[in-house]
Amino acid sequence: MTKIVVGVAEQVLMSELRVHVSKLDDAEIVGFSESTHELVALVARLKPDVAIVHDLLGPGSPAEVVREISFRTPATAVLVVNSSGSTDTAMAVLEAGAKGVLSTPLDLDDVISRMEVARGWAERMGGLLAGATADVARELGRNGRVTTFTGAKGGVGTTTVATHMAIDLQRQVPGIKVCLVDLDLQAGDVSGILEARQRVSVADVAKVSQDLSTTTITDALVRHESGVSLLLTPLQVHETDFVTPNAVRAILGLLRQEFDVVLVDGGAHVTPAQAAAVEVADEVVCVVTPDVLAMRSFRRSVQAWEGLGVRSEQELHILVNRVSRDDVLNAVALGRLTSGRILATGLPSMHRHLERAVNARNPDEVRETVWWSALQHIGAEVGVHSAPQTPQLAAAPSKRRKQKRKVSEAGQIALETVALVPVVVGFCLLVWQVGLTALAFTWNGHAANAAARAHSIGENPRDAAKDAMPESMRSSVQVTVIDSSSVRVSSSVPVLCPGCASLPRRITQVAEVVKEP
Structure with missing residues (x-):
């Protein structure tokens, strides 16, 4: 058929x-x-x-x-x-x-x-x-995929995402040929992020787009040390006029034949060149941040593309950058604001880590695996990258990492508990011993008073003193009558904490004998 x-x-x-x-x-x-x-x-x-x-x-x-x-x-x-x-x-x-x-x-x-x-x-x-x-x-003509990244507005991270994805893809897939095209003609920053020096630009290729050849476009590419080939923006503003939609279509068409993956940084402004890149791309990823201004700018871009007939909103992938648990507009809320497809993986807010990499002009300075894992998942969703073996969520630690952390914390808590048990037990024994010593003072004083009263009425003071003491302490009671005016009673303190050497082991108290007139 x-x-x-x-x-x-x-x-x-x-x-x-x-x-x-x-x-x-x-x-x-x-x-x-x-x-x-x-x-x-x-x-x-x-x-x-x-x-x-x-x-x-x-x-x-x-x-x-x-x-x-x-x-x-x-x-x-x-x-x-x-x-x-x-x-x-x-x-x-x-x-x-x-x-x-x-x-x-x-x-x-x-x-x-x-x-x-x-x-x-x-x-x-x-x-x-x-x-x-x-x-x-x-x-014979089999060619790679073109994926265009655009930003809802300036500063949402479009260039960073496209650049880091190209670097990671080249690093993860041996033998793959990756080309990164900077079509952000107003503010192209790919060369700044990767510290790439250029002699020619996409404008030089566009000038001869009617007669393009493999040699022509290869000579214009900058080979980065990572292995990624770069086609950069012109240094002079007036040269951007040469980058027409027809030239963009011809350039990307030839790059398809030479590379397995072509990533395009389309920038945040709707221009004829960007519209052409959006039109011919296999997939379009629009980078947004979870705020109203970004979504409003995204809506204006979509209306412009649909007005030009280059791409409908339903065909777009929306990547949410700078995801945080405190966001008012989460993925569910953003999904209600667009008919495009919100990617399941978002990028976490990593301003300080990315700032270090940008200042060093080296993406490898970002050492947090959650960032690279998120990029791999995003690439897999849009058909750029193969699915990673170990799933990793960007907005929060993965379930596996949480489990590992719980196991680690559980072990740490168990060790701390074991170490604290002797300290807690010793402290409790000390408090108990202090309480028993205080009670012994009270009982011994009561016994001394009872012995003095018994001596004053002619009864046996020893028996009176023992009767006033708890049964467990009676055997240690000693009573001495000092002439006829006083009685000395001593008793041993119950010992629960043998190491409490500073506490008294025996208590002695003297009670005056009151003579009745």
């Missing part, structure tokens, strides 16, 4: 194509689109055998659409419907890689003939790509 995707600007033409395709054997239209951007995205997703492009579809030109489809899905044959009848248009699309041109009004025989040629070419190319090695497949 031959799968066909159609992008036309007129309903009458759509109806004619339906009728003509129905006359073909084993052919089916599997998708329709109403803009060049939607058509390119639909072809990339469905990978049809044939794509039919109307020259009046817009906003992109037919040649740009043909070139972009050829870059993304090299096994798809492209036919162009030339309603204007322009010879220049026909020549441009054929040079871009179209396999045929259909004129209006459509002729059934012409459609069948062009479709058979396109279908045959797609089958041969598909078989060739399926059996090719990785190196041969790359030469």
Whole structure:
């Protein structure tokens, strides 16, 4: 079954194509689109055998659409419907890689003939790509992914995220080819973050975008010590005028063929160059912070992109940076403010750690694993990075780390408890001993008074003293009559804490004998 995707600007033409395709054997239209951007995205997703492009579809030109489809899905044959009848248009699309041109009004025989040629070419190319090695497949046109990062407003961390993700991806995946393009033409900071020196810029490449070659663009790249290739912004402001949307599309299209991953820092301002990067990207990540101003700026950018027809809000990924537990606008609240997809992983607020890396112009100065793990998860969500083996949340420590910390803290608490037990027990014994000594003083004084009273009335003072003492202390009571005017009583103090040497072991008290008149 031959799968066909159609992008036309007129309903009458759509109806004619339906009728003509129905006359073909084993052919089916599997998708329709109403803009060049939607058509390119639909072809990339469905990978049809044939794509039919109307020259009046817009906003992109037919040649740009043909070139972009050829870059993304090299096994798809492209036919162009030339309603204007322009010879220049026909020549441009054929040079871009179209396999045929259909004129209006459509002729059934012409459609069948062009479709058979396109279908045959797609089958041969598909078989060739399926059996090719990785190196041969790359030469035949298989290419990497383009991911564009934009900021809701200045200062939300777009450049930092794009730069650090490129560095980490190059470090984590052996042999991968990564290119980072700085398209923030007003305030490009990639060279500042990575301390890269440049001789040429994206503006120099844009000047010759009509005749680009691999050699031309390779000469303009800066090879960073990390292995990432950089295409930087021009140093002179007036040179930014050369970076047109057509130039951006051509540059990113060629970079697709040379690199596995192309990351674009699109900046926070909607410009024609940024809009082109948003249009041709496989995925677009918009960096926001959890505040009203950022979301308001994000809304203005989305309205501009939708007005230009380059990308709808539903196709965007929204990355929340500087996540904190104190945020009023959490991920759930932000999800109610946009129809885009809020990424499950947010980036924590790490201003001091990132400031150190920026000042040193070295991303490796960020040594907190939670930052790099979060970037890997974000890359996996948008298709840039493979899923990390160990999950890690950015806004808070992962469950595994929490468990490790709980185990560590539990062990520490257990050790501290064991060490404190003897101290607590000793302290309790000391307090108890002091209390017993105080009670012994009281009982001994009471016994002395009882002995003196008994002596004054002619009774045995020893028996009176023992009767006044607790039974456990009676055996240690000693009574001495001092002449006839006083009685001395002593007794032993109960010992619970043998180490309490400073406390008295025996108590002696004297009571006066009162003579009755």
